[in-house]
Amino acid sequence: MTPLGDILARRIASEGPMRLDHYMAECLLHPAHGYYTTRDPLGHAGDFTTAPEISQMFGEMLGLCLAQVWLDQGRPAYFLLAELGPGRGTLMADMLRAMRGVPGMLDAAEIHLVEASPTLGAAQEVRLSGHLVQWHDSIETLPDGPLYVVANEFFDALPIRQFERIDMMWCERQVGLVEGKLVPGRAPPTALAALEGRLLDTPDGGFVEICPAAPPIAGQIGGRIAAAGGVALIFDYGGWHSLGDTFQALRGHQPEDPFAHPGEADLTAHVDFEPLAQAAQSAGAAVSALMPQGVVLERLGITARAQALAGKLSGEALQSHIAAHRRLTHPEEMGHLFKSLAIYPEHAPLPPGFDAS
DSSP states (O other), X not given: OOHHHHHHHHHHHHHOOEEHHHHHHHHHHOTTTOHHHHOOOBSTTSSBOOHHHHOHHHHHHHHHHHHHHHHHTTOOSSEEEEEESOTTSHHHHHHHHHHTTSTTHHHHEEEEEEOOOHHHHHHHHHHTTTSOEEEESSGGGOOSSOEXXXXXXXXXXXXXXXXXXXXXXXXXXXXXXXXXXEEEEEOOOBOOGXXXXXXXXXXXXXXXXXXXXXXXXXXXXXXXXXXXXXXXXXXXXXXXXXXSOOOEEEETTEEEOTTTSTTSSEEEOOEEHHHHHHHHHHTTEEEBOOEEHHHHXXXXXXXXXXXXXXXTOOHHHHHHHHHHHHHHHOTTTHHHHEEEEEEEETTSOOOTTOXXX
């Protein structure tokens, strides 16, 4: 048992089973033993690798997308360039490099990073040392103004609640204690008005997942963009209309039991984009169709960029570059599993790479 596992086991022994979202929040953000508060989880030495760490091309394509939106929306003289969950700062650095070729854009940009991890915050400070950056614990402290925001693999780490359909009732997934080990269990069945409509499309024994924090964040982003302009680009793995158990753990780049090493494994779940889109629309913004990541990147010109970079490479470096392009775009890799949604002002041009909803 890990140090955090011992803490949670004692709490469960004293207070009873713990809701899954509370367990997930403790594992990821416990101030002394949380996964994100104690380590840099990225890269070969960590537990997973994100698109910006795979290739600079990902950030460059998103930077060019934001640049075209900035031009289409009249080149505002001031705007917030923000990222949610910015990792090591790699994505922001790559976007800024791509934007440098657009006259006046970087002069108008004010960089804001929303980050909960002190370890990653320190890495971001190093990576973006040539830029003036402001850090935030949440989007609520972002100043007013046109908001150009990117969230890559941010929503998948927000804690979820799981509900299993048993006959015509719902049992919430909990974390309990059996012979000193943390194990999943079920709360007693109950009728839930919020999930009444899901009884028809969820088989008996099937799961529905809800992320309580995600729609309010999407709603705030949508409201800001509707009021002041800008765009949000959300990239994550998931789909439309949650169905099934997608709660998972990664440790050393390998899947493992999410209850085996609390605080020492990355815990995530597939993102349900439907409530994100609904929240943004309810706040007055427009949303794109949900698009496969590979399609968006191809439309933004990643293959032409890959070919240009390949001309300067040979041998192992060239093969690695080709593999990175495939990993980001191919349907059998990240190209289809990862999806993207754009949030933008009503009556503004559709962001490049996306279809209308």
